[in-house]
Amino acid sequence: MKLSIIVLVFVFNCFSAFADNGYRLWLRYDPIENVQLKQQYNNAISGVFYPGSSSTILAAKSELVSGLKGLLSRQLAEQQAPAANSIVAGTPSTAKLIASANVDLSAVGNEGYIIRTVSLNGKKTTLITGNTDIGVMYGVYHFLRLLQANQQISNLAITSTPKIKLRLLNHWDNLDRTVERGYAGFSIWDWHRLPGYLDQRYTDYARANASIGINGTVLTNVNANALVLTKPYLEKVSALAKVFRPYGIKVYLTARFSAPVEIGGLKSADPLDPLVQEWWKQKIAEIYTYIPDFGGILVKANSEGQPGPQNYGRSHADGANMFADALAPHGGIVMWRAFVYSNETPDDRFKQAYNEFKPLDGKFRKNVMVQVKNGPIDFQPREPFHPLFGAMPGTPLLMEYQVTQEYLGQATHLVYEAPLFKEVLDADTYSKGAGSTVAKVIDGSLDQHSLTGMAGVANIGNDINWTGHPFAQANWYALGRLAWNTGLSSAQIADEWLRLTFSNKTAFITPVKKLMLSSRDLMVNYMTPLGLHHIMGNGHHYGPAPWTNRAARADWDPVYYHRADSIAIGFDRTATGSNALAQYAPEVRKLYENVNTCPEDYLLWFHRVLWTHKMKSGRNLWDELCFKYYSAVDSVRLMQQTWNxxxxxxxxxxxxxxxxxxxxxxxxxxxxxxxxxxxxQSYSKRPLPEGYEKPAHNLAYYQSLRFPYAPGN
Known part of the structure; x- marks a missing residue:
């Protein structure tokens, strides 16, 4: 009997050591497998000296101690004074010993850090320091990342400071715990049990975000509910803010523009009405009594049925500035979304945000940021960069990406989004000549803005692994890493994430990194190749539906975008069409306006093209479309082989x-x-090229499919 128990315990321990449900994300801290390297680390780290007692320092200390214990398989002593090979973590203001190292911190700001091998009291130590406690915490996570990725630590000289000031997650979470465009379960915010019950997941969420430099979270959906601004919910938000505070994460909320009417008893929400202005000043002041470090508000106004200043004949600047004036005394900011389009405006939806916001450049208060989606339509698998980037030099613009995969296969498709993010960041706006990249617009360097930001619509839910698909975690990770350093490459981030999340084995890293880096392009090619866009199912956006033409708005219908007929396909955005290209700088316009020189990835974005048009491959457009779709499916099958x-x-x-x-x-x-x-094919009237497998069903079958309970809708 005893032998059976011993065997069962052994089997359970072995299973537990190798099983991983994904909950730990990239903070796994499992024992280092390379025995020789592990011994080197153990010899190089004798203990930890950690002066300071703030909640941030204590949280960073806990992370460092638990991380080292897991990675090195031993409990490290907390030293009262550093010995040889100690790790010393803190700020010069918390310990004279750290100040004696004379490390120049003038360039790292309030959040940056330095990790350096130095001599303290004649002893070799690893110093992790910054001007602030949160800088030290970020440095601790970087140091642990080095060990997790099996990097050398014998002679460190690392200086790191964030490129972007506000590095945010936007949660489209509702108060009933549903998540708009959420594919990983319900919201992690358990509003019903807050503020009394604080789930451990809240702390782990904060740890994960701090580890990649994210410093803000917008808790609620941009399609806002005014109830979140009432006392019972502010008490709940305050409880979350208390959990996040040690990790350097500020809380933000979405504000429903009509809240003064809905919960305030006023008859109007006109931003120029003194009664409305006073109501918001009092409401904002109330929020700060619950959350002293409240970050500010995000507003979606006059878009997709949401109320806004235009309901009262006012401009977006009028609305944003009303909030800005209420927030300014408390140090808060307004993030005003530029995602606007209207049934009353029959022009190309591509153009509407630019047309509404470009004339307002320079008219916003200093604590207002205009939050702009990466592309001009709506988070498509591939979009050209938004024409507002580079067009509003007098206004700080905040990048909005969609980490959740609304249009990218949702939580069933492996799609690594860093190449999408980088494609936009590296795009040249030419607004101040060559080299005026989108990255320079949003990091403030192009137009000398100190208020800068990057946000991602979160893909997080209460699934055990947080994101539904295990590889979707990489997109959350990539957002944080790129917001900290826009210069990182997609390959660097993929390599790092794989090592932290799975394994350091070269036999794993090499093929799986290649798989990740190709995943976004092949997904574009089996969904929307050659510049096709917005041909997904209506409402839920799940699966193909290029035939849809009965939505309440024309620009919700795929036929609005592809415009296929028996002669041609595509949306003409040149001067002969909607002239959307006129919103770009002349150099960008010139690149795209000629059908023969336009990059084929964007061909049908900007041109209406004959089915017989000869492509660079030598194939005509129809055959090229077929080639893209079929080769992409073949590539998915190769992905399967790689993974197997x-x-x-x-x-x-x-x-x-x-x-x-x-x-x-x-x-x-x-x-x-x-x-x-x-x-x-029903328009082109052309056959599939020879050798391609035939569709399993006819068109009527695919048109008959319905998905009434698709998630995230």
Missing amino acids: AQKANVDADRFEQVKMLLAVQEQEAVWWRDACLLYF
Whole structure:
């Protein structure tokens, strides 16, 4: 009997060591597998000296101690004074010993840090320091990342400071715990049990964000509910803010523009009405009594049915400035979304945000940021950069990405988004000549703005692994890393994330990193190749529906965008069409306006093209479209083969989960291919090229499919 128990315990321990449900994200701290390297680390780290007692320092100390214990398989002593090979973490103001190192911190600001091998009292030590406690915490996470990724630590000289000031997650979470465009379960905010019950997940959320430099979270949906501004909910928000505060994370809320009417008893929400202005001043002051370090508010106004200043004949600047004046005495900011379009404006939806906001440049208060989506339509798999970037030099612009995969296969497709993020950041606006990249617009260097920001619509839910798909964690990670350093490459971030989240084995890293880096392009090619866009199912945006033409608004219908007929396909945005290209600098316009020189990735974005048009490959447009769809499906099948070969290098739980999801992705890629090509074939009247497998169903079958309970809608 005893032998049986011993065997069971042994089996359980082995299983537990190798099983991984993904909850720990990239903060796994499992024992280092490389025995020689682990011994080097153990020899190089004798203990930890950690002066200071703030909540941030204590949280950073806890992270460092637990991280080292897991990675090195031993409990490190907390030293009263540093010995040889100590880790010393703190600010010069908290310990004279750290000040004696004479490390120049003038360039790292309030959040940056230095990690350096120095001599303190004649002893070799690893110093992690900054001007502030949060800078030290960021440095601690960087140091742990080095160990997790099996990097050398014997002679460190690292200086790091964030490129972007506000590094934010936007949660589209509702008070009933549903999540708009959420594909990983319900909201992690358990409003019903707050403020009394504080789930451990809140702390782990804060740890994960701090580890990648995210310093703000907008808790609620941009399609806002005014109730979150009432006393019972402010008490709940205050409880969350208290959990996040040690990790340097400020809380923000979304404000419903009509709140003075809905919860304030006023008859109007006119931003120029003194009664309305006073109501908001009092409401903002009340918020700060609950959350002294409240960051500010995010507003979606006069878009998709949301109320806003235009309801009263006022401008976006009038509305934003009303909030700005109420927030300014407390140090808060306004993030005013530029995602606007209207049924009353029949012009190309591409142009509407620019047309509304460009004339307002320079008319916003200093604590207002205009939050602009990466592209001009709506988070499509591939979009040209938004024309507002570079067009509003007098206004700080805040980048808005969508980390959650609303249009990128949702939580069933493996799509690494860093290449999408980088494609936009590296795009040249030419607003001040060559080299005026989008990255320079949003980091403030192009127009000398000190208020800068990057936000991502979160993909987080209460699934055990946070994001639904294990690889979707990489997109959350990439957002934080790029907001800290826009110069990082997609490959660097993928390599780092894989090492922290899965394994340091070269046999794993090399093929799986290649898989990640190709995933976004191949997804574009089995969904919306050659510049097709917005041909997803209406409402839920799940699956293909290029035939849809009965929505309440024309620009919710795919036919509005692809405009296919028997002669041609695509949206003409040149001077002969909507002339949207006129919103870009002449150099950008010149790149796209000629059908023969336009990059083929954007061909149907900007041009209406004959089915017989000869492509760079030598194929005509129809055959090229077929080639893109079919080759992308083949690439998904290669992804499956790559992953299946990794069974020995991945824990059983996540291996099987990803394997199943890749099978779903392959089926859905085939669905996209067959449904779209059958539909467009009904216009082109051309056969599929020889050698391609035939669709399993006819067009009517695909048009009949319905998904009334698709998630995130």
